[in-house]
Amino acid sequence: MQFAVLMGFVLAALSPLLNRWFGERASLLLALFPALLAAWLLSQAPLVLHEGPQLLAWSWVPSLGISLSFLLDGLSLLFGLLITGIGTCVLVYAGGYLKGHQDMARFHLALVAFMASMLGLVLADGLLTLFIFWELTSITSYLLIGFNHQDIEARKSARQGLFVTVAGGLALMAGLVLLGVASGSWSLHDILRADEDLRQHALYTPMLICLLLGAFTKSAQFPFHFWLPNAMAAPTPVSAYLHSATMVKAGIYLLARLQPELGGTALWVTILSVVGATTMLTGAFLAIHHTNIKKLLAYSTVMALGTLTMLLGIGSEYAMTAFVTFLLAHSLYKGALFMVAGILDHETGTKDVTAMGGLRSVMPVTATIALIAALSLAGVPPLLGFIGKELMLEAALGAERVRSILVVFAFMAAVLTIAVASIIALRPFYGARHETPKTPHEAPLSMLIGPGLLALGSLALGLAPAMLGADALLTSAATAVAGEALPISLSLWYGVNMALIMSVVSLLLGFFLFKRWDSVRGQLARLTPVMRYGPEAGYEGLMNGIVRFSEWQTRLLQNGYMRNYILVMLVVLIALIGNSILLRHSPQLALELDVRFHEVIVVGTMAMGALFATISRSRLGAVVSVGIMGFSIALIFILFSAPDLGITQLLVETMTVILLVLVLFRLPRFSNLSTNLERIRDGSVAATMGVLMFLLIMTAWSIDQFESISTYMVENSAPLAHGRNIVNVILVDYRALDTLGEMFVLALAAIGVIAMLKLRHGETEGRTNSGEKASVKEPYDG
Amino acid sequence: MIDAIKGAMLLVGASFMLLAAVGLLRLPDLLTRMHATTKAAALGVILIMLASAMHFAEVGVVARSLAIIVFILITAPIAAHVIGRAGYFVGSRLWSGTVKDELRPNYDPLTHELKSGMETQENAKRHPRNTDPD
Amino acid sequence: MTGAIWNLLLGLAWVLLSGDFSGLNLLVGMIFGYIALLLIEPQVDGLKGYPARVPRFIGFLGFFIKELVQANLRVAFDILTPPWHMQPGVIALPLSARTEMEITLVANLISLTPGTLSLDVSDDRKVLYIHAMFLDDEEELRRNLKEMEHRALELFR
Amino acid sequence: MVKSGTIILNTAARFLMPLQLMFSVFLLLRGHDEPGGGFIAGLVAAGAFTLYLFAFGVSATKEVLRMVDPRDLIGAGLFFGMISVVPAWFMGQPFLTAQWWTIPVIDFKASTPLIFDIGVYLAVLGSVMGMVMALMEVDKDEP
Amino acid sequence: MEPLMALVIGLLYATAIFMMLRRSIVKLVIGLLLLSNAANLLIFTTAGMTRGAPPLIPEGMMQPLGGVADPLPQAVVLTAIVIAFGVLAFAVVLIRRAYEIVKADDLDKMKDTDT
Amino acid sequence: METVILISQVIMGLALVLTFVRVVRGPSLPDRVVALELFSTTVVGLVGVYAIQSGVSSFLDAAIVIALMGFLAAIGFARFLERGGPRDD
Amino acid sequence: MRPEVALPVLLPLLSGAISLMFWRSRPMQRFIAVAGNVALFVVSLWLFVAVLEDGYITIQMGSWPAPFGITLVADMLSAVMILLTGIIGLAMGIYSLATTGRGHEKFGYYPLMHLLLAGVAGAFLTGDIFNLYVWFEVMLVASFALLTLGGERAQMEGAIKYVTLNLLASVIFLSAVGLLYGTVGTLNMADIALRMDEAEHSGMVEVLAVMFMVAFGIKAAAFPLFFWLPASYHTPPVAVSALFAGLLTKVGVYSLFRVFTLIFDQTMGYLQDIMLWGAVLTMVTGVLGAAAQYEFRRILSFHIVSQIGYMILGLALYTPLAIAGGVFAIMHNIIVKTNLFLISGITHRLQGTYQLKKMGGLYRERPWLAVAFFISAFSLAGIPPLSGFFAKFVLVRAGFEAEAYVATGIALAVGLMTLYSMVKIWNEVFWKALPEENQVPETPTPTGDDGRLLKPSLWMMYLPVVVLAMMSLLIGVFAEPIMLVMNQIGDQLMTPSGYIEAVLGASASAEAALLDPLEIQAERVDDRLEETP
Numbered sequence A: 001m002q003f004a005v006l007m008g009f010v011l012a013a014l015s016p017l018l019n020r021w022f023g024e025r026a027s028l029l030l031a032l033f034p035a036l037l038a039a040w041l042l043s044q045a046p047l048v049l050h051e052g053p054q055l056l057a058w059s060w061v062p063s064l065g066i067s068l069s070f071l072l073d074g075l076s077l078l079f080g081l082l083i084t085g086i087g088t089c090v091l092v093y094a095g096g097y098l099k100g101h102q103d104m105a106r107f108h109l110a111l112v113a114f115m116a117s118m119l120g121l122v123l124a125d126g127l128l129t130l131f132i133f134w135e136l137t138s139i140t141s142y143l144l145i146g147f148n149h150q151d152i153e154a155r156k157s158a159r160q161g162l163f164v165t166v167a168g169g170l171a172l173m174a175g176l177v178l179l180g181v182a183s184g185s186w187s188l189h190d191i192l193r194a195d196e197d198l199r200q201h202a203l204y205t206p207m208l209i210c211l212l213l214g215a216f217t218k219s220a221q222f223p224f225h226f227w228l229p230n231a232m233a234a235p236t237p238v239s240a241y242l243h244s245a246t247m248v249k250a251g252i253y254l255l256a257r258l259q260p261e262l263g264g265t266a267l268w269v270t271i272l273s274v275v276g277a278t279t280m281l282t283g284a285f286l287a288i289h290h291t292n293i294k295k296l297l298a299y300s301t302v303m304a305l306g307t308l309t310m311l312l313g314i315g316s317e318y319a320m321t322a323f324v325t326f327l328l329a330h331s332l333y334k335g336a337l338f339m340v341a342g343i344l345d346h347e348t349g350t351k352d353v354t355a356m357g358g359l360r361s362v363m364p365v366t367a368t369i370a371l372i373a374a375l376s377l378a379g380v381p382p383l384l385g386f387i388g389k390e391l392m393l394e395a396a397l398g399a400e401r402v403r404s405i406l407v408v409f410a411f412m413a414a415v416l417t418i419a420v421a422s423i424i425a426l427r428p429f430y431g432a433r434h435e436t437p438k439t440p441h442e443a444p445l446s447m448l449i450g451p452g453l454l455a456l457g458s459l460a461l462g463l464a465p466a467m468l469g470a471d472a473l474l475t476s477a478a479t480a481v482a483g484e485a486l487p488i489s490l491s492l493w494y495g496v497n498m499a500l501i502m503s504v505v506s507l508l509l510g511f512f513l514f515k516r517w518d519s520v521r522g523q524l525a526r527l528t529p530v531m532r533y534g535p536e537a538g539y540e541g542l543m544n545g546i547v548r549f550s551e552w553q554t555r556l557l558q559n560g561y562m563r564n565y566i567l568v569m570l571v572v573l574i575a576l577i578g579n580s581i582l583l584r585h586s587p588q589l590a591l592e593l594d595v596r597f598h599e600v601i602v603v604g605t606m607a608m609g610a611l612f613a614t615i616s617r618s619r620l621g622a623v624v625s626v627g628i629m630g631f632s633i634a635l636i637f638i639l640f641s642a643p644d645l646g647i648t649q650l651l652v653e654t655m656t657v658i659l660l661v662l663v664l665f666r667l668p669r670f671s672n673l674s675t676n677l678e679r680i681r682d683g684s685v686a687a688t689m690g691v692l693m694f695l696l697i698m699t700a701w702s703i704d705q706f707e708s709i710s711t712y713m714v715e716n717s718a719p720l721a722h723g724r725n726i727v728n729v730i731l732v733d734y735r736a737l738d739t740l741g742e743m744f745v746l747a748l749a750a751i752g753v754i755a756m757l758k759l760r761h762g763e764t765e766g767r768t769n770s771g772e773k774a775s776v777k778e779p780y781d782g
Numbered sequence B: 001m002i003d004a005i006k007g008a009m010l011l012v013g014a015s016f017m018l019l020a021a022v023g024l025l026r027l028p029d030l031l032t033r034m035h036a037t038t039k040a041a042a043l044g045v046i047l048i049m050l051a052s053a054m055h056f057a058e059v060g061v062v063a064r065s066l067a068i069i070v071f072i073l074i075t076a077p078i079a080a081h082v083i084g085r086a087g088y089f090v091g092s093r094l095w096s097g098t099v100k101d102e103l104r105p106n107y108d109p110l111t112h113e114l115k116s117g118m119e120t121q122e123n124a125k126r127h128p129r130n131t132d133p134d
Numbered sequence C: 001m002t003g004a005i006w007n008l009l010l011g012l013a014w015v016l017l018s019g020d021f022s023g024l025n026l027l028v029g030m031i032f033g034y035i036a037l038l039l040i041e042p043q044v045d046g047l048k049g050y051p052a053r054v055p056r057f058i059g060f061l062g063f064f065i066k067e068l069v070q071a072n073l074r075v076a077f078d079i080l081t082p083p084w085h086m087q088p089g090v091i092a093l094p095l096s097a098r099t100e101m102e103i104t105l106v107a108n109l110i111s112l113t114p115g116t117l118s119l120d121v122s123d124d125r126k127v128l129y130i131h132a133m134f135l136d137d138e139e140e141l142r143r144n145l146k147e148m149e150h151r152a153l154e155l156f157r
Numbered sequence D: 001m002v003k004s005g006t007i008i009l010n011t012a013a014r015f016l017m018p019l020q021l022m023f024s025v026f027l028l029l030r031g032h033d034e035p036g037g038g039f040i041a042g043l044v045a046a047g048a049f050t051l052y053l054f055a056f057g058v059s060a061t062k063e064v065l066r067m068v069d070p071r072d073l074i075g076a077g078l079f080f081g082m083i084s085v086v087p088a089w090f091m092g093q094p095f096l097t098a099q100w101w102t103i104p105v106i107d108f109k110a111s112t113p114l115i116f117d118i119g120v121y122l123a124v125l126g127s128v129m130g131m132v133m134a135l136m137e138v139d140k141d142e143p
Numbered sequence E: 001m002e003p004l005m006a007l008v009i010g011l012l013y014a015t016a017i018f019m020m021l022r023r024s025i026v027k028l029v030i031g032l033l034l035l036s037n038a039a040n041l042l043i044f045t046t047a048g049m050t051r052g053a054p055p056l057i058p059e060g061m062m063q064p065l066g067g068v069a070d071p072l073p074q075a076v077v078l079t080a081i082v083i084a085f086g087v088l089a090f091a092v093v094l095i096r097r098a099y100e101i102v103k104a105d106d107l108d109k110m111k112d113t114d115t
Numbered sequence F: 001m002e003t004v005i006l007i008s009q010v011i012m013g014l015a016l017v018l019t020f021v022r023v024v025r026g027p028s029l030p031d032r033v034v035a036l037e038l039f040s041t042t043v044v045g046l047v048g049v050y051a052i053q054s055g056v057s058s059f060l061d062a063a064i065v066i067a068l069m070g071f072l073a074a075i076g077f078a079r080f081l082e083r084g085g086p087r088d089d
Numbered sequence G: 001m002r003p004e005v006a007l008p009v010l011l012p013l014l015s016g017a018i019s020l021m022f023w024r025s026r027p028m029q030r031f032i033a034v035a036g037n038v039a040l041f042v043v044s045l046w047l048f049v050a051v052l053e054d055g056y057i058t059i060q061m062g063s064w065p066a067p068f069g070i071t072l073v074a075d076m077l078s079a080v081m082i083l084l085t086g087i088i089g090l091a092m093g094i095y096s097l098a099t100t101g102r103g104h105e106k107f108g109y110y111p112l113m114h115l116l117l118a119g120v121a122g123a124f125l126t127g128d129i130f131n132l133y134v135w136f137e138v139m140l141v142a143s144f145a146l147l148t149l150g151g152e153r154a155q156m157e158g159a160i161k162y163v164t165l166n167l168l169a170s171v172i173f174l175s176a177v178g179l180l181y182g183t184v185g186t187l188n189m190a191d192i193a194l195r196m197d198e199a200e201h202s203g204m205v206e207v208l209a210v211m212f213m214v215a216f217g218i219k220a221a222a223f224p225l226f227f228w229l230p231a232s233y234h235t236p237p238v239a240v241s242a243l244f245a246g247l248l249t250k251v252g253v254y255s256l257f258r259v260f261t262l263i264f265d266q267t268m269g270y271l272q273d274i275m276l277w278g279a280v281l282t283m284v285t286g287v288l289g290a291a292a293q294y295e296f297r298r299i300l301s302f303h304i305v306s307q308i309g310y311m312i313l314g315l316a317l318y319t320p321l322a323i324a325g326g327v328f329a330i331m332h333n334i335i336v337k338t339n340l341f342l343i344s345g346i347t348h349r350l351q352g353t354y355q356l357k358k359m360g361g362l363y364r365e366r367p368w369l370a371v372a373f374f375i376s377a378f379s380l381a382g383i384p385p386l387s388g389f390f391a392k393f394v395l396v397r398a399g400f401e402a403e404a405y406v407a408t409g410i411a412l413a414v415g416l417m418t419l420y421s422m423v424k425i426w427n428e429v430f431w432k433a434l435p436e437e438n439q440v441p442e443t444p445t446p447t448g449d450d451g452r453l454l455k456p457s458l459w460m461m462y463l464p465v466v467v468l469a470m471m472s473l474l475i476g477v478f479a480e481p482i483m484l485v486m487n488q489i490g491d492q493l494m495t496p497s498g499y500i501e502a503v504l505g506a507s508a509s510a511e512a513a514l515l516d517p518l519e520i521q522a523e524r525v526d527d528r529l530e531e532t533p
Ligand code: NA
Pocket: A700, A701, A702, A703, A704, A705, E046, E047, G182, G183
């Protein structure tokens, strides 16, 4: 299995080659991959259904607890089948939809990689493997959403989707690591079987919040839902895939996966129910704003995702059953409807439903498919969607917390959904013909197979769930979600109950709404100014705010004034040293003074030289003082037993003065550029540093705890190193490596100097890479 | 005896150095200051080095002391010449008590030509310049 | 030059032979060497003039030291006593020296003598410009300088 | 601007440079026992050439150096330095272990530290010379 | 001696830093020069200073006669001096070139690469 | 002897101070350079005395180097002036 | 005699010297450049394998026993860093052949590159604190020269800041070494570690620790000491930028790791928090700095700062796992950041600019370049399964285990901001169509720094880019063996007695074991790690 998933990535990488070799047939060829996987998963189904979860262990990074193990149980089987099954349909469909597109290979690459990632996500047993695949879906979906990358909207949408999901991903990572740390295991299988109750753990709340943030962003829950409709910038096959069975369901999958271990607490139930219900209503409400068929569908997806979350929050037996059923039903009809939307777009050249009409005559097959799928969406018997909706309403009615809200929201959502379903299924195909940018024809077969199969699935499973094994599959999935066996069976008829009544009423109201849709839209248009302040505006504001803040911060810190840089560094140093030597500890001073007159003089000229160099208004006067200081230092070295040092200092000082003189020739005189206030500030920093250095030197000198290693050097210089000048022996023998480095330093400096002086622009013509200034400063918009 | 000579040489030598310093400080213009520094200091070093040669009385040390004397005798006048010349040509102010300047009229500051001045003896009288300090 | 080298070699040979490696012994060896060279001078062409140059050199050294000390004292006196007695000025001294080596030697000697400082040589090398501290008796100064130049040039000619 | 170098300085430089160079070699060779060594010697030698540069200018100094560019000196110096590292390896000792050989006829003690010091000498000489010459060269080129 | 040296080295650090905080590039380089001298003296001083006993062994002997000054800081300082020389030479030429290009002895006119 | 040495050191110390005063007072670059030159010569003297005082002749090596190389800085300054550098007073 | 410890330093020194000797011959220099870098790569591999076998390898240079001579030490950390140096050196060597102009070659580009590598290698291997200073200077001066090579205005302006601020750091370093010697009388780091533990004046120990922290902090470009980096790294020729970006700041980070695990471990109680928040602020300010930029290399430069924060975070958390994570971050960043700079060079070659606004269309035109960038950029942002993810994950895990929730949380958020910048580049340079006003000729005439036609050499630019991108990917795929190495580094660094024993011999380490309070802590953490399978 792992091999198969990894093969998916290899296949993705090979897709450019396949496209080159097989041209347009590559789509079909690649579709074999999910098809075979689906077949394999089906073959595994009996095993899972009868013998329980299967763990396929594979190690990867054991020292970090990262394994590539896969866990096959009802839930992952259900998701796996959806991913592969719908994936097959989408690939076939895409072959027709994008026929002749120049970027077909890239599309295949991203789509197959996405498919493999998604499959890895739902099959992963390791917490981190799950996360890795999770992030891979974000990245690959980024590529898919931005497929029309030359269009700025596509780029923006792709980026938005990426940021929202990756931001959530980071929270998820934090949550998963906390989960791993708290449970002591990185394997879902182990965690789910462990006796320990994580709900009591101290880290439960932060962990849960992190995990929920991850799930909610991915699954477009309110208030993170805005990225999903924008992701409609992707080509339709992608939308069909991402929104029906995959991407957005990843968060739902995660919640379902964790429900047995983390669910059921007050926190869980409240958050999931409220967020789910809100999302559901928001999605449904926003859907009817739009005339763009893809947006309509996208918001209805948001609604469905909210519903699923709400069901997980409710957590009852009904809710679990409803969850798996609704999940399956939604995947099937939403996949089909998106593909229909794609066909319409493809054939008519517009996505606006109000611009279409009466297409049933020219594209009857599409119309039929659309009708079946929309009926499922609307929850009309005998379709699977009906069962899902019944169970959903039932679950809402049985909720333990915030029941009234849930019921009201669910009912309203149902009404709106029916309106949406009607709009999609009826508006383009019935009524009068409209002129469209392209003359519509029935779609080619390759584009009809996918939606057709899915619509058929909706119908068949609705009619006979048990017969097709869906019953068993869903039971098994629900069991995995609930964490305990749920002996339920699906049926079209549960008797006349509250749910059925609500269903019927909603059907009527929904159809009524559909009839009045155009005027309702007009009314809603008045809300537009208010709608501007939604979460999306918050996201945009946040991003712009970050950019503005960072520009401000960069101007503040990286301001180009070097003295500020130096000042900051010194203040840090002073603060740290001062804190250590004055506040936390105290300096050690031994003020015994043993000096000779001429020594004081020499030290004095040295000090005066330095001082005069700073205050001199003549730069050459400063250079001469520096020279005096250097000679004084040389003399100090000599007076204190370092002849080699004295000579070197003297020679170096002479050469330095010569270099300074040669260079100063080209430079202007000193000028006073700073204000007195600046001078006082700099002076105090400098003085503080000076005092600290004084204290440190005194302390280090006073400490007399250890014998120096140089005793050995003195003793062995003549006998072992055959040299009587111990300093020279150190330089060329004991510590020759230092000297080796040192001569290279000098050589490097010389090379640098020679190059700097002699290599001029004339000799490096044609290179402009660094000459540019950052003149472009407009805010970034891509 | 030898100690006395050494001591005297040291003291005199050191004193000449001080003299040079005093002269450097007191004398009124660059060129007169250079008179003080070059010779007095050289003499001071010579005396001190002779003392050290006597003190150590070894070939190596004597040779080194003599080397120092020779080097000082070579380098001091060259340095003096170079600085004095540069200082003069870039217009160091001469002391107001300066009585004569036979160079100035023979020097062309544009071409840097320096004539021998054999033919212009009569111009040798120094023309006071308004840049000179009082 | 050959003579000086020979003299040094003979001195060193003396030191080696006598086995006393002190400075004083080297001096002794040099003196004996000089006497030896004095004796064989007529036979060896390369030695022509060397023995005669030595006393001249010693004489010059004495002259120079005398000048040095004398003039130094005069400068010292003027520095240490407040009113200035000096009458500084720049004079042109016609040169007898011709080669670069000679000019340099003369100029440096003049620079080393207190009270005089060589400023520059004219482009035609005929005149040395000298800054002098005491121009109260210019003729005397010129005479002294010429004598020094003469004595110095003698050493090389 | 006054023309650079006078007869006096030129003659003195011509005379002093060999003296200083000789002295630098002296400092180099005895550095292991008395004050001196590669750095000091190299700096003295560089000083000698600097004096010559000041007196005669860059092109004349280049003539004195014949085909030798300061960069050659740097390269040679560094190479010498690296050469002295290696002999120990052939003796199975860690790098930089000093090897001593007595050259029989003149009883001269050659050693890797000496080679190393010579490398230092050349590198220092070449580096300082390179810098000073480059500075003077561009000064000459520019108005 | 060391306390006096410590005091003066403190002063050296202070002057160096003051110079480095100026806007003039020439002052900056002089500041760097002072700073490296201060550090060298620091090493020399902290290890302790000894009069008249250079770490030299008289000819023909295997050990120095009496105690000698610590040679290790001397070697270290020597290395540091030469390194500082190289670095400063580079810095000096750098400011020359910078001035040549920017035509101002003012660091405030050299902030294009930051902003 | 020790006293003599101390006295000479004091004298030369004073000389250093006076020399430094000239560096500060200037007024022009050549004046300062002359002072620098005198400073280095005085250092040679001090080192010579110090060699006698400590009895370590090796210090004379330092004096040799100063005597031979100390004037280079002055030459450098002179070149600076000759090439038209400002006298800075 | 273990030559492999010294050869990574000596070989580039030698090739640098030889290259200088042949400064007149361009072909010779190019040959030596590649040969030398191949040799360096081979010995770095040799050293790595040897350290894998033996744990620690030392060589006492000049046969002088430690602590009297200079010891070169390779532990796992050093070996990994050296291996990376070898890899990056080779990549740069090849890349430079295609990008270096005649003028640059004539004036010492290749010797400078060799010697820079030598300085880096020396810093990684030396066991002596002053010798470390020397190698820092070798590296620094080489970088000065490389930074200014070409002499353009931006280079000079950037270099003034780079030079000054780095010299300030050097002087702080040197002063600290001086005070250190005055305090403990030794320079050998293992010996210092022993003596520091006995030092009676703990105030001085702490002062030394903060001085080293600031000095290395400046070199590493940590907050608020990083100013020199964004001011200069985008100015030199791109190969130089890449080399700097990959290796230079990491030497500062390496030194922090080395010094604070070996010598100043007893001060960590006090300094840990300072370091932790320094690391966090480094990450945040760096990543925000990048968000404000619209020039390819400036974005990358600010990101270096940000990434340094991650590495220091590993040190500040101060557990074996955190150290492992920090080193993982170093390794990952060296490869990825170098590669991003190299890619910026190719894009510049293709479109003649570094301004994002003026670029575009490369996704379609240069798909392989796009793939390489995509991998590197998303690796930098910590997207799995690339190298950056593992670095981030280990740090996050270590952070949570050390209960540093806020800092770890911020580290995660910074990852998102990194993604922001990388996506910005991706969208602008690769996805966006090339702006009309900046249409380059149909077949761009690729030019080197000297303006000559260099079309055939484009593969030399692609080769290292592709290899490095592959490495980022492979590090992710083969994370386990790498993690084993990183864990070994974590263990080695947190038990300094091993290092001390390797340098000074077993008797010294017995002493050290008694004095190692942190060993106990390390064991505690180990136990906790073992509990989790
Ligand atoms: Na001490």
